[in-house]
Amino acid sequence: MVRAADGKPIAWLSERRTPGATPEGRARQGRGGYFVKYQPSRSSLLMAPALVWLTALMVVPCALVLALAFFRRGIYGGIDYTFTLENFGLVFDPLYAGIFLNSARIAGTATLIAVVIGYAAAYAIAAAPRRWQPVFLFFAVLPFWSNYLIRTYAWIVLLNREGLITQLLRWFGYTGEPPSMLYTEGAVIAGLVYNYLPFVILACYAPLSRLNPELAEASRDLGASAATTLRRVILPLTVPGIAAGAVFVFVLSIGNFVTPALLGGGRFQMIGNLVYDQFLTANDWPFGAALAMALIAIMLLVLMAQALATDRAAGRAAEARGQADG
Amino acid sequence: MAVVSTAIATLLGTLLAIGVEMRRQYGMGLEALIFAPMIIPDIVLAIALLSFFSMLNLTMGLHTIILAHVVFNLAFVCSVVRARLKSFDWSIVEASADLGASALTTFRRVTLPVIAPAVIAGALLAFTLSVDEFIIAFFTAGAGRASTTLPMQIYAMIRFGITPEINALATIVMAVSITALTLSQRLNRGIIGQ
Amino acid sequence: MSEPRTLLAIDHVSKKFGQVTAVDGISLDIRENEFFALLGPSGCGKTTLLRMLAGFETPNDGRILLDGHDIARTPPNKRPVNLMFQSYALFPHMSVRANVSYGLEMERLPAAEIRSRVDAILATTELVPFADRKPEQLSGGQKQRVALARALVKRPRLLLLDEPLGALDKKLRGAMQLELKRLQHEVGITFVIVTHDQEESLVMADRMAVLKDGKLLQCDTPHAIYEHPADRFVADFIGVMNFVPGKASSDGVVAVNGARIAGKVPAALSPGAPAVASVRPERIRLFPSGETANRTTGTVEALAYHGLDLQLHVRTPLSPKPFLVRVTADAADRRPVASGDQVELGWDAADVRIFEE
Numbered sequence: 001m002v003r004a005a006d007g008k009p010i011a012w013l014s015e016r017r018t019p020g021a022t023p024e025g026r027a028r029q030g031r032g033g034y035f036v037k038y039q040p041s042r043s044s045l046l047m048a049p050a051l052v053w054l055t056a057l058m059v060v061p062c063a064l065v066l067a068l069a070f071f072r073r074g075i076y077g078g079i080d081y082t083f084t085l086e087n088f089g090l091v092f093d094p095l096y097a098g099i100f101l102n103s104a105r106i107a108g109t110a111t112l113i114a115v116v117i118g119y120a121a122a123y124a125i126a127a128a129p130r131r132w133q134p135v136f137l138f139f140a141v142l143p144f145w146s147n148y149l150i151r152t153y154a155w156i157v158l159l160n161r162e163g164l165i166t167q168l169l170r171w172f173g174y175t176g177e178p179p180s181m182l183y184t185e186g187a188v189i190a191g192l193v194y195n196y197l198p199f200v201i202l203a204c205y206a207p208l209s210r211l212n213p214e215l216a217e218a219s220r221d222l223g224a225s226a227a228t229t230l231r232r233v234i235l236p237l238t239v240p241g242i243a244a245g246a247v248f249v250f251v252l253s254i255g256n257f258v259t260p261a262l263l264g265g266g267r268f269q270m271i272g273n274l275v276y277d278q279f280l281t282a283n284d285w286p287f288g289a290a291l292a293m294a295l296i297a298i299m300l301l302v303l304m305a306q307a308l309a310t311d312r313a314a315g316r317a318a319e320a321r322g323q324a325d326g
Numbered sequence: 327m328a329v330v331s332t333a334i335a336t337l338l339g340t341l342l343a344i345g346v347e348m349r350r351q352y353g354m355g356l357e358a359l360i361f362a363p364m365i366i367p368d369i370v371l372a373i374a375l376l377s378f379f380s381m382l383n384l385t386m387g388l389h390t391i392i393l394a395h396v397v398f399n400l401a402f403v404c405s406v407v408r409a410r411l412k413s414f415d416w417s418i419v420e421a422s423a424d425l426g427a428s429a430l431t432t433f434r435r436v437t438l439p440v441i442a443p444a445v446i447a448g449a450l451l452a453f454t455l456s457v458d459e460f461i462i463a464f465f466t467a468g469a470g471r472a473s474t475t476l477p478m479q480i481y482a483m484i485r486f487g488i489t490p491e492i493n494a495l496a497t498i499v500m501a502v503s504i505t506a507l508t509l510s511q512r513l514n515r516g517i518i519g520q
Numbered sequence: 521m522s523e524p525r526t527l528l529a530i531d532h533v534s535k536k537f538g539q540v541t542a543v544d545g546i547s548l549d550i551r552e553n554e555f556f557a558l559l560g561p562s563g564c565g566k567t568t569l570l571r572m573l574a575g576f577e578t579p580n581d582g583r584i585l586l587d588g589h590d591i592a593r594t595p596p597n598k599r600p601v602n603l604m605f606q607s608y609a610l611f612p613h614m615s616v617r618a619n620v621s622y623g624l625e626m627e628r629l630p631a632a633e634i635r636s637r638v639d640a641i642l643a644t645t646e647l648v649p650f651a652d653r654k655p656e657q658l659s660g661g662q663k664q665r666v667a668l669a670r671a672l673v674k675r676p677r678l679l680l681l682d683e684p685l686g687a688l689d690k691k692l693r694g695a696m697q698l699e700l701k702r703l704q705h706e707v708g709i710t711f712v713i714v715t716h717d718q719e720e721s722l723v724m725a726d727r728m729a730v731l732k733d734g735k736l737l738q739c740d741t742p743h744a745i746y747e748h749p750a751d752r753f754v755a756d757f758i759g760v761m762n763f764v765p766g767k768a769s770s771d772g773v774v775a776v777n778g779a780r781i782a783g784k785v786p787a788a789l790s791p792g793a794p795a796v797a798s799v800r801p802e803r804i805r806l807f808p809s810g811e812t813a814n815r816t817t818g819t820v821e822a823l824a825y826h827g828l829d830l831q832l833h834v835r836t837p838l839s840p841k842p843f844l845v846r847v848t849a850d851a852a853d854r855r856p857v858a859s860g861d862q863v864e865l866g867w868d869a870a871d872v873r874i875f876e877e
Contacts, residue, residue, distance in 0.1 A: 046345030050338040050400055054359055057397045058366075061374035068377055146503045147458050149480045150496045156484070248365070255367025258460065262484060272369045279373050279465070289377070292370045299365065420576055421609035423596040425623030425674065435622075439613045 118200025339403025783872025808866030
């Protein structure tokens with residue numbers, strides 16, 4: 001029993017039944033401030049399983065694909081392990097480069113439309129009374145919760161020659177040829193916009209809802225019109241949200257192959273379809289791998305652009321804060 | 327399949343999120359590694375895993391789909407939980423220690439209950455994505471009939487155009503999704519306990 | 521009354537964060553049952569010192585002796601020391617009762633004892649009607665009391681309070697200052713409070729320590745520190761002080777305009793060295809009737825009525841900053857002054873404190 005200088009037992013040292021009294025308990029506390037937020041060693045321990053999983057099943061396979069891209073296709077579809085750059089050369093072949101450009105154009109158009117509609121919707125939700133905002137958000141992301149294929153299927157039902165739109169037109173007295181809407185580029189873009197719109201709304205809503213409404217009021221007070229306020233104050237401060245949403249749509253669109261396959265009817269090849277074909281139909285894995293790497297390269301470029309936009313916006317925000325403090 | 331991958335992903339993703347948020351600083355590399363599974367095109371991850379599994383001569387089936395799904399599921403769980411942890415008041419963890427709780431007790435009685443809504447939301451998101459996911463499953467399923475997931479079935483059917491079967495199936499899937507969604511909303515509100 | 525026993529001895533404690541020394545060789549004794557305040561501007565190291573007492577930081581150097589035992593490396597959950605957090609850190613998912621019981625459950629006490637002790641502390645802190653509420657349903661003052669109850673119920677040897685009243689509005693703060701003092705007296709636990717509000721520590725503390733840049737400047741009773749500050753910083757930081765810069769002489773300070781301020785010169789100051797003479801606003805008399813050692817005239821620049829007293833800003837030739845003068849409402853009634861008036865000020869040599877500049 002621990003005793004103080006005056007010989008009396010010190011209650012709190014001897015009576016507390018805590019694991020600290022055992023050697024094992026003491027070992028566990030070895031590092032001292034244990035409970036505090038910043039604990040690099042514990043943090044590593046917590047992160048380890050997930051990081052191992054990600055490394056084994058994402059980093060390694062992707063590295064493998066990268067390696068694969070440098071090999072030759074075997075005569076019977078297998079892989080001939082001789083080094084070559086041919087696959088990358090093929091990517092820039094006019095035929096495939098055309099598909100790349102086409103994919104980029106389709107994805108870009110879809111992104112633009114989705115951002116305009118999504119930002120407007122997010123703005124409207126953020127401007128709604130506080131208590132209704134979660135309800136509107138809920139409905140905005142509702143489609144996201146149903147199956148992707150079924151959502152796409154819904155567009156087939158809507159757009160096909162004898163689909164709902166044609167019937168609606170008939171009902172209004174239209175008698176001509178049914179318009180060909182399905183299996184067009186427009187159908188693919190519509191499908192992409194529709195599928196990824198919830199991402200844009202969510203990404204834009206977050207910064208819009210955090211925006212101090214007094215900023216807009218101050219701008220109006222200083223004589224700016226509503227349009228000028230949007231352009232000079234609100235848009236610059238919400239660039240990170242827009243960029244995040246846009247990147248999501250673009251990246252998901254350009255790599256997509258289900259929508260072009262179903263709504264484009266196979267007539268509109270996008271990179272995704274091309275990769276799919278190389279792996280499952282043409283059995284040219286090395287070329288498929290090279291195409292996939294090209295896709296990743298495009299994605300990285302887009303992400304860098306986003307990081308740049310976000311950084312500049314962050315700089316602006318910091319500046320605005322600095323002025324507020326000063 | 328979705329249940330197993332969701333369970334693994336929720337566990338790993340939550341631990342990862344706490345681990346990351348416990349750090350004072352972390353490099354771009356770590357951030358990129360965690361973020362990558364969410365933005366990497368499905369098709370790329372799908373072919374990468376297909377090449378990987380076939381190189382290892384792994385028999386493909388449900389288990390390979392699970393392995394694959396955990397990759398992106400854990401990223402989504404992690405991002406949802408991290409978002410919650412950003413506004414987490416770490417002083418309650420200190421308060422718990424100050425009142426005599428061990429690290430484990432603190433986690434069980436304080437940290438976990440407080441972040442539970444986010445963990446559940448992350449798990450539901452993962453589950454939904456997993457049930458929905460088609461491309462990766464398609465590539466990593468192998469040939470067996472037993473490992474056909476619902477989206478794969480639907481895809482196969484849609485390719486042949488509109489049929490009453492798909493209409494019926496679509497209606498059922500939508501009904502299930504909406505029920506699950508409503509449930510999750512209720513549950514979330516119940517836990518936050520406003 | 522017998523000599524009070526030392527409960528906690530802080531012995532040459534230092535703490536570095538990378539290159540920054542947050543706490544620099546501080547030694548302090550905290551006595552049994554006293555209300556002790558750690559006071560200083562933000563960044564002075566007071567919170568770091570408090571966190572070392574709670575166990576959330578480990579000192580790089582020095583010892584922290586509680587009842588003669590070094591606890592510097594004891595983890596927070598093994599110390600009979602509890603901290604009341606600045607943010608209160610109430611568990612948001614638990615009711616008031618569950619929050620307060622938590623610490624006792626960690627001690628694995630029997631349920632009946634937990635219940636009776638929690639009931640008792642809820643009664644003491646007047647929280648009984650709110651026992652089943654969640655923290656988010658409480659007002660700031662109520663949350664503060666829950667945080668206090670949660671720490672007190674464990675009957676710590678030492679209760680640490682980190683800016684306990686910082687989140688409350690001014691009026692409530694005044695009430696809670698007295699409430700805290702009453703509670704401290706009632707439960708007989710040693711309180712160590714961290715604050716940047718000098719008025720708060722003057723009101724509440726039995727003794728206080730003034731910290732700056734990780735160093736201890738002065739440790740004494742509020743009265744002693746107020747009347748005899750150790751240096752210019754403490755004089756300025758505690759209360760309000762008028763300063764007259766100049767050069768030291770044998771019996772005072774010669775101001776820049778040549779006027780002499782009489783006062784006791786500290787032995788360390790050699791004549792001719794840069795020095796500053798100071799006097800508290802309430803020690804200055806307006807239109808002094810009798811003989812005073814120090815006298816000046818000035819122009820009233822502004823006046824503020826505070827109910828009990830009147831505060832004047834008087835521009836004098838002695839210092840670049842206007843003098844602040846506090847006179848009682850009675851005195852102001854006897855001879856009303858208005859902005860722009862010429863006034864005469866006087867104060868005694870005994871009220872002058874002289875510091876090295």
